[in-house]
Amino acid sequence: MxxxxxxxxxxxxxxxxxxxxxxxxxxxxxxxxxxxxxxxxxxxxxxxxxxxxxxxxxxxxxxxxxxxxxxxxxxxxxxxxxxxxxxxxxxxxxxxxxxxxxVADLKPGESLVRGLSEDRTWDGALCALAVPATLLARTDSPLSNAVVRTLREVSADTRSWEWWSGSSWMGLSLPGLSV
Structure with missing residues (x-):
């Protein structure tokens, strides 16, 4: 098994x-x-x-x-x-x-985001955001600019980001986020 x-x-x-x-x-x-x-x-x-x-x-x-x-x-x-x-x-x-x-430490209304390197493996960047996951799933989220700024501060070199849906990691597609 x-x-x-x-x-x-x-x-x-x-x-x-x-x-x-x-x-x-x-x-x-x-x-x-x-x-x-x-x-x-x-x-x-x-x-x-x-x-x-x-x-x-x-x-x-x-x-x-x-x-x-x-x-x-x-x-x-x-x-x-x-x-x-x-x-x-x-x-x-x-x-x-x-x-x-x-994940266990997340408070209600927070989301966990992680950075990925070019080979799509975790690059060590991990960030709890005070943004509900439902807004991270939307490319037109009103918080997109603030999320992008925060993630750039966490790791300017990260190639791409994923967010934890509660059961799997999902690609984070926000304007201006990819390196």
């Missing part, structure tokens, strides 16, 4: 894995983070990145946990293709967690 994660699109062999504790800080060349990874309530280990431009790693509790995660990584896919490096799985799990938290 494959499960497609809603925010990263990564296909995983099961949906039991959860990040239950996450902490981050600015590192030398990016964000350093630690994420405690659990399988059905059992602690497996820590997903970690030191913020120095190196890969994201998984530090297991036991050799059995390592073996289980090797099998998990080998079964993961994006667009039907295996991921080229183990660190992509760890990064996708953390991205999925961070986005799910941002």
């Amino acid at each position: 494959k499960v497609k994660l809603p925010h990263t699109g990564m296909e995983v062999p099961h949906d039991r894995l959860r990040i239950e504790a996450y902490e981050e800080m600015l590192g030398h060349d990016g964000v350093a983070f630690r994420a405690q990874l659990y399988d059905a309530g059992r602690h497996l280990g820590v997903i970690e990145n030191g913020g120095f431009g190196g890969p994201t790693s998984f530090w297991q509790n036991t050799s059995g946990d390592r073996s289980a995660m090797v099998r998990f990584v080998e079964a993961c896919r994006v667009d039907g293709e295996p991921l080229s490096a183990e660190e992509w799985v760890w990064d996708n799990l953390v991205d999925e967690y961070q986005t799910a938290v941002a």
